[in-house]
Amino acid sequence: MTKLPTWADVVLVPLISLALAAIISAFVLLGIGQSPTEAFWVMVDGALGSAYGWGYTLYYATSFIFTGLAVTVAFHGSLFNIGGEGQAQLGGLGVALVCLALPWPHWTMALPAAMVGAALFGAAWAAIPALLQAKRGSHIVITTIMFNYIASALLIYLLVNVLRPAGQMDPATANFPPGTHLPTLNEIPILNLIFTKKVPANISLFVALICCWLVWLLMWRTRLGYEIRAFGKSEKAATYAGISSFKIIMIAMLISGALSGLMAINNVMGESGRLVQNASEGAGFIGIAVALMGRNHPLGVLLAAILFGFLYQGGAELGLWTTIPIELRTVVQGLVILFTGALDQMVRMMLGVFFRPRPQARAA
Amino acid sequence: MGGGRPTSAAPSSRPFAIELKGISKSFGPVQANKDINIAVPKGTIHGIIGENGAGKSTLMSILYGFYKADAGEIFVNGNLTAIPDSQSAIRAGIGMVFQHFKLVQNFTVLENVVLGAEDGALLRPSLAKARKSLQDLAQEYELDVDPDALVEDLSVGHQQRVEILKALYRQAEILILDEPTGVLTPAEADHLFRILKGLRDQGKTVILITHKLREIMEATDNVSVMRRGTMVGTVKTAQTSPEELAELMVGRKVLLEVEKKPAHPGKVVLSVQDLRVKDEIGVERLKGVSFEIRAGEILGIAGVAGNGQSELLAALGGIQRAAGTVTMNGAVLPLVGADANGRARREAGIGHVPEDRQTLGLIMDFTAWENVAFGYHNEPKYQKNSLLMDNDAIRADTEKKMATFDVRPPIPTLAAKNFSGGNQQKIVVAREIESDPDLLLIGQPTRGVDIGAIEFIHKQIVALRDAGKAILLVSVELDEIMSLSDRIAVMFDGRIMGFRDPETTNERELGLLMAGVSGDAA
Amino acid sequence: MDYATLLQVLDTTLRLATPLLLACLAGLYSERAGIFDIGLEGKMLMAAMSAGAVAYLTGSVWLGLLAAIVGSLLFAAVHGLASITFRGNQLISGVALNFVASGITVLIAQSLFGQGGRTPPLEGAARFNPIKLPLADELAGVPIIGPFYAEVVSGHTFLVYVGLLMVPLSWWVLYRTRFGLRLRAVGENPASVDTAGISVVRLRYTAVAITGILCGLAGAYMSTGLQAGFGKEMTAGRGYIALAALIFAKWRPWYCLWATLLFGFFQAIALRPDVIENTIGISIPVPALDALPYILTVVVLAGLVGKAIPPRAGGEPYVKER
Structure with a gap:
């Protein structure tokens, strides 16, 4: 197989994968009697055609940055954390408990506290699978899947039986106090000149961007990041270098869980202002696609998160204006994961054809 | 090919079991086999000898249908035979015993x-x-x-x-064995050769691939020599000598002797008492080993692979739990628990060139500079401040080490996997020697390394000794042990069978110790 | 708990264990051949939708069953392509296919029937109906065994008995046939199979295809046996529970039966919180019962119930080397 130049591997492979996912999705749409071009323009118009659309796209992207970074950090340690969904749900619980605990006077105080709550609860939910992997060698993929289901059962129980205020019908917490309201983009000076209508994207977006930078710093500029990457590449060699596998598995998973949990400041605190059932809406899973698409680099994650923000907002618009079910998003998401994560060799082979040194006549 | 040496001449008039004509095979830019011709007479044991990487295994894999040749023809019993897969080889009556067995362990x-x-x-x-x-x-x-x-x-x-x-x-009817004795004791190897001779006497043809001259001389009827992907020549074993074969193999006279001055051992650096190691299923692999190494001394550990040498290195390097007492510069080293790790050993002054550089010593996907910091990434000289590493400092240090150790190409940002085996080893050796250890553990220092690099690495090891450092050398190459060591310990079945002075011992004596036949210890 | 209630719970256990059992055995073939498959869930879902849709449209449950197998095989083929031919990451491939299945089943069902991603309810010949085993009525009067036979063993749909028969059949195939020997070998050390002149690729594709067929049966049972029609996300994590059962069973056919019966039992009592309350005197919240199989799986994975050693070559794509 022809070896691809680095730039092709980093840029072209994800783009081709995306194109393949888009083409197959288009065929799916044709198959169910819908027009792919119409669907595409509805999505573009709804998600990117106005500041209002962007306000939603960026809102979704914020969540996906957090969960994408979460998957990325674990991936570098060769840990496939598919528990982002459960960790994000627990993060929501952490945010809710913090926000409801005090009559917060101002969001600048509530936000740091809520971040701590979100990160702690998310990390705690990742801790048991991490411990089982580190101590018992139980496969983290399976345990984190199980913990997603356990998280969802736990939250149903808490929302129905414990946190639901008396007299309220739907399984959700009470509304958070007004002092916990995070400024949305239309409420932030200067930005409000662009975002004139009320949008859900909020100050968490900037927290997410800072997290991107911090994760980059962690992975490529610190000893811990070096050890995580070394462990991820070769566990055996890591022990030779005196890197503790227990420490790396635990720390990488705790950071990963904390990042997933942090997502809750965006959706639970920033958008809904209370904790509802299934608040994370699959964002934990999108993180897998975002990390794969973003080649496990924070910058790539940022770009991929915006792309999936577009897909999510665009998908919602489809549900609004066409008869295409919103589940199209899940199909595209699955296809992106498939092409970037499992069929990447196929994509490389396809690309290899164009990078092959010029052939000297066919084999005689 | 000069000197009128036969190239693919048949040393016998009997019909050929196997005849290969013009076989070529490339892996990417590397040409593993170049226009190979060979004829193997029926009912003989035919040796194929050459250094690591000479293309012997590739050639035999082609014969067994494991790889497809780019060009050339295969004749089996005189008939042109296509061998696109192993099934065809089996049908043609070819059997193969791979270096790494292809057995299902729990069957x-x-x-x-x-x-x-x-x-x-x-x-x-x-x-x-x-x-x-x-x-x-x-x-x-x-x-x-x-x-x-x-x-x-x-x-x-x-x-x-x-x-x-x-x-x-x-x-x-035709049996190919690829480096069959690497994992055997001399006694087991002798048994194997008896079996092979029995097979030959029943009319079967045996092809024996090896890089050990002794085996060729002992067991074969004819021998073909390969060097860097080409077939250098085929001769009758009875009409050649180990010296001639060695010269054919490397293309020039080999300097097996390493120039070194007499050792001046100083104080005891490492003292090992009754060291024991159990593997993960509880089998004792190291059964009470005791020795000392002094400053300015090379202790060579000889032995057939798998007799506890790897466990010894791993236990001393902090990779493997062990029991016993190990004292380094007078301080007792922890052998179990969190403090028994590679990092703690480096801090105690132990450098470690592991036996398997590709899975232990290097991260193949990391760049050369990241690998130079590997294991030493906590060193103060590589830190910018308490939080961040100083990548620029590591890169500068890498450039320096690459120059000193003649690593080619001298590009710190190249991934380790893109260097040749010899240069990979130089990176590891540079890292461990330049960290200025009091004791260097070094396992199979020249495995899969080209001749030029072997000489270089041997010189570095001797220079380190002359600088007053203690060295524990583990190698399955007896020549290497004999020429480098100041003292030789022979291991068999997890024990040290005896210590010998390289000046006064010989291969035969060491061989008996390696087989566990004789020994000083009860 | 009286005997009649027990029988009811056991009856439900068998019904609920069947999809788990079929999926568990499906995973057994794939994983024994060295291909990890966390996409059992997606294949079941695809099969459930195909069965539900085709059975409704044709009125024949048999055509539905066939469609289920085809739908599931399609997904198995993609998984095989990714894991065998292109040597991709088997875990990621499984996860990806689960998402695709989750979305595409709704898309197709919605475009066919416009009922929010469900199929219309199935009735008559469009679904599997209970089979009364011979002598069920006659033996019903025999104490203890009689009612057990009549209530628990008899009266299930076709696929329940297929699932039960698959257990000894799988054991026999695995341990008594040439195919089984090769299948187990390829999951332990593919090089041994390759050097023996057998195609690793063909063997693994065959295993993955068998996985596809069995997942097809499991999914078809969901929409045409257990329930009357397909509903969005109706497999509800059963593919993952089956996977857990496979680990619990240490990749052995008979153990698969016991593991899935146990998990089926948990699901059965989760449906009857009143029974638990009457039996042990404490009320357990339903979400806790729902979570029980997952919690138990974690306990199993933690190695608290014996060590499970997976096939040695599992998850590793086969690359030829000397």
Whole structure:
């Protein structure tokens, strides 16, 4: 197989994968009697055609940055954390408990506290699978899947039986106090000149961007990041270098869980202002696609998160204006994961054809 | 090819079992086989000798249908035969015993023999038939193995017999063995050669691939020499000498002797008392080893691979839990628990060039500079401040080390996997020697390394000794042990059988110790 | 708990264990051949939708069953392509296919029937109906065994009995046939199979295809046996529970039966919180019962119930080397 130049591997492979996912999705749409071009323009118009659309796209992207970074950090340690969904749900619980605990006077105080709550609860939910992997060698993929289901059962129980205020019908917490309201983009000076209508994207977006930078710093500029990457590449060699596998598995998973949990400041605190059932809406899973698409680099994650923000907002618009079910998003998401994560060799082979040194006549 | 040496001449007039004509094979830019011609007469043991990477295994893999040749023809018993896959090779009567056995560990011997050569869709009749035929083969060729034993419970020598039985059960007339003695004791190797001679006497043809001259001289009728992908020549074993073969192999006279001055041992650096190691299933691999190494001294550990040398290195390097007492510069080292790790050992002044650089010593996907910091990434000189690493400093240091150790190409940002084996090893050796350890553990320093790099690495090891450092050298290459060591310890079955002075001992004496036949310790 | 209630719970256990059992055995073939498959869930879902849709449209449950197998095989083929031919990451491939299945089943069902991603309810010949085993009525009067036979063993749909028969059949195939020997070998050390002149690729594709067929049966049972029609996300994590059961069973056919019966039992009592309350005197919240199989799986994975050693070559794509 022809070896691809680095730039092709980093840029072209994800783009081709995306194109393949888009083409197959288009065929799916044709198959169910819908027009792919119409669907595409509805999505573009709804998600990117106005500041209002962007306000939603960026809102979704914020969540996906957090969960994408979460998957990325674990991936570098060769840990496939598919528990982002459960960790994000627990993060929501952490945010809710913090926000409801005090009559917060101002969001600048509530936000740091809520971040701590979100990160702690998310990390705690990742801790048991991490411990089982580190101590018992139980496969983290399976345990984190199980913990997603356990998280969802736990939250149903808490929302129905414990946190639901008396007299309220739907399984959700009470509304958070007004002092916990995070400024949305239309409420932030200067930005409000662009975002004139009320949008859900909020100050968490900037927290997410800072997290991107911090994760980059962690992975490529610190000893811990070096050890995580070394462990991820070769566990055996890591022990030779005196890197503790227990420490790396635990720390990488705790950071990963904390990042997933942090997502809750965006959706639970920033958008809904209370904790509802299934608040994370699959964002934990999108993180897998975002990390794969973003080649496990924070910058790539940022770009991929915006792309999936577009897909999510665009998908919602489809549900609004066409008869295409919103589940199209899940199909595209699955296809992106498939092409970037499992069929990447196929994509490389396809690309290899164009990078092959010029052939000297066919084999005689 | 000068000097009128025969190239592919037939040293015999008997019909050929195998004849290869013009075989070429490339892997990407590397040409593993270049226009190879060879003829193997029926009913002989034919040796193929060459250094690591000379292309012997590739050639035999082509013959067994494991790889497809880019060009060339294969004749089996005089007939042009296409061998696109292993199935065709088996049908043509070719059997192969790979260097790394292809056995299913949790299957019985019988199941392994039957696998792929079943008689029908149901197992029972096949197993019964194979049981009968194993009994016959065992009697005929000294190949007895318990057919109901699980392969994972068998010794390496017995596992190898299963591989031979597999080939014979498939009615192989031509048997290829790839480096069969690397894992055997001298006694087991002798047994193997008896089996091979028995097979030859029954009219079968044996091809023996090895890089050990002694085996060629001892067991073969004819020998073909390969060097860097080409066939240098074929001669009758009886009409050649080890010196001539060695010269053919490397293309020039080999300097097996390393120039070194007499050692001046100083104070004791490392003292090991009753060191014991159990593997993960509880089998004792190191059964109470004791020795000392002094400053300015090279202690060589000789032995057949798998007799506890790897465990010794791993235990001293902090990778493996152990029991016993190890004192380094007068301080007792922890052998279990969180403090027994590679980092703590480096801080105690122990450098470690591991036996397997590709899985232990390097991260193949990391760049050269990241690998230079590997294990030393906590060193103060590589830190910018308490939080961040100083990558620029590491890169500068890498450039310096690459220049000193002549690593090619001298590009710090190149990934380790893109360097040749010799240059990879130089990176590891540079890292460990330049960290200025009081004790250097060094395992198989020249495995898979080209001749030029071997000389260089040997010189570095001697220079380190002359600088007053202690060195523990583990190697399965007896030549290397004999020429570098100031003292030799021979290991067998997890124990040290005895210590010898390289000046006064010889290969025969060491060989007996390696086989566990004689020894000082009870 | 009286005997009649027990029988009811056991009856439900068998019904609920069947999809788990079929999926568990499906995973057994794939994983024994060295291909990890966390996409059992997606294949079941695809099969459930195909069965539900085709059975409704044709009125024949048999055509539905066939469609289920085809739908599931399609997904198995993609998984095989990714894991065998292109040597991709088997875990990621499984996860990806689960998402695709989750979305595409709704898309197709919605475009066919416009009922929010469900199929219309199935009735008559469009679904599997209970089979009364011979002598069920006659033996019903025999104490203890009689009612057990009549209530628990008899009266299930076709696929329940297929699932039960698959257990000894799988054991026999695995341990008594040439195919089984090769299948187990390729999951332990593919090089041993390759050097014996057998195609690793063909063997693994065959295993993955068998996985596809069995997942097809499991999914078809969901929409045409257990329930009357397909509903969005109706497999509800059963593919993952089956996977857990496979680990619990240490990749052995008979153990698969016991593991899935146990998990089926948990699901059965989760449906009857009143029974638990009456039996042990404490009320357990339903979400806790729902989570029980997952919690138990974690306990199993933690190695608290014996060590499970997976096939040695599992998850690793086969690359030829000397």
